[in-house]
Each structure stands twice: as C-alpha cells, then as structure tokens.
Amino acid sequence: SRDPKVLATCDIVVDVGGEYDPARHRYDHHMREFTETAQTVLKRSDCPWDIKLSSAGLIYCHFGHQVIKQMLPEIMDDDDIHSIFKKVYNSLIKEVDAIDNGVPMFEGEPKYYITTHLGARVGRLNPSWNTIGLDLDEQFAKAVDLCGEEFKYYLNNAASVWLPARSLVRQAIEKRYE
Numbered sequence: 001s002r003d004p005k006v007l008a009t010c011d012i013v014v015d016v017g018g019e020y021d022p023a024r025h026r027y028d029h030h031m032r033e034f035t036e037t038a039q040t041v042l043k044r045s046d047c048p049w050d051i052k053l054s055s056a057g058l059i060y061c062h063f064g065h066q067v068i069k070q071m072l073p074e075i076m077d078d079d080d081i082h083s084i085f086k087k088v089y090n091s092l093i094k095e096v097d098a099i100d101n102g103v104p105m106f107e108g109e110p111k112y113y114i115t116t117h118l119g120a121r122v123g124r125l126n127p128s129w130n131t132i133g134l135d136l137d138e139q140f141a142k143a144v145d146l147c148g149e150e151f152k153y154y155l156n157n158a159a160s161v162w163l164p165a166r167s168l169v170r171q172a173i174e175k176r177y178e
Contacts, residue, residue, distance in 0.1 A: 015055035027058040029101075038089060038097075047086065054100035060093045071152070072159050080163060087158040092118075092151065118150055 001007065007017045012025040019026045020034055029036070029052070038049040041061040053061065064085050068075070075081060098105070099119045114120075122143045127134045 014059060020058065022062055027055050029053055029055050029058060049089065049094060051094055051098050051103055052101045054097045057093050057097040060089060068155065071155060075159060084155070084158045084163060087162055088154050092154040118147065121146060
C-alpha cells in the first residue's frame with residue numbers, strides 16, 4: 001500500500017512512504033535528499049561502497065548479517081559471516097542498488113545492453129499497458145519468490161563454494177614456504 005494511514009500501522013515499511021528512519025523501520029530511498037550508501041550506513045572501512053542504496057540495499061545493510069546468520073546457521077564465525085555479507089553485496093545487492101538508482105556500469109555508450117538482470121526480470125512481471133485481468137497480488141508474489149531465489153542462490157554459493165575456496169587459498173598461502 002502507499003496509503004499513509006495503512007503505512008502508519010505497519011511494523012516495517014520498505015520502498016514506499018517517503019522516509020528513511022531505521023529507528024522506526026522506515027526504509028524508502030525515493031526522497032530527493034536521500035544520499036545514503038553502504039559506506040555511510042555501515043560505517044566500516046572494509047565496506048567502501050559508494051553507490052546510493054535502493055531499498056534492497058537499505059534492508060541488506062541493516063539486516064544482512066542477521067539474515068545470513070539465520071539462513072546459514074552452520075557458519076558461526078563472525079568474520080566468515082561478514083565475508084559472506086560483503087561477497088553477496090558485491091555480487092548481487094550493489095547491482096540492484098545501481099540499476100534501481102540509474103547508475104551506469106561505466107561511462108560512455110555501451111556496445112550492448114543487459115536486459116536479463118534481476119530488475120528486468122522483476123519488471124517483466126508487471127502488466128503491459130494492454131494487459132487485462134492480471135492478478136497484481138499474484139504477480140507481486142512471483143516477484144518476491146524470484147528475488148528470494150536469486151538471493152538464496154548468491155548466499156548459498158558464497159557459503160558453499162566461495163568461502164571454502166577462499167579458505168583453501170588462504171591455507172596455501174600460509175603454507176607456501178613449508
């Protein structure tokens with residue numbers, strides 16, 4: 001809903017409402033004065049990302065570590081949790097933030113356009129101008145499922161492929177003179 005009366009009753013409001021107030025769990029980025037980045041929200045030197053956050057990035061910055069701990073209970077080390085957090089931000093969330101905020105990948109004219117990114121796939125679930133009888137709630141549920149599956153893929157890949165490989169490389173470097 002975009003109805004302020006309905007939003008006032010919500011515990012958390014994301015991507016609507018015209019305010020960013022983490023203390024009240026309001027996470028919109030559509031205000032002219034909004035300039036938050038992962039760097040300004042996280043305030044960590046190892047998170048130097050300066051792309052303006054979308055609501056996805058806001059939620060990830062505020063709740064990402066907690067979500068990773070809940071979805072990957074077998075990973076107990078906080079450094080590993082944070083490494084996975086950074087990997088998922090760099091490989092998925094940063095792209096979502098940039099595309100949602102109109103940040104180009106590079107300067108100049110591209111030789112081609114990528115039209116199969118997550119935002120485009122979600123966008124294709126919206127009705128066309130001449131679509132009749134489409135259930136918007138059903139389409140929204142499909143979009144939520146699509147985004148959830150994409151997130152789970154990146155999270156599980158970071159935990160089960162990238163993190164173990166990183167550990168093997170670290171061990172090899174540490175033992176290189178043995």
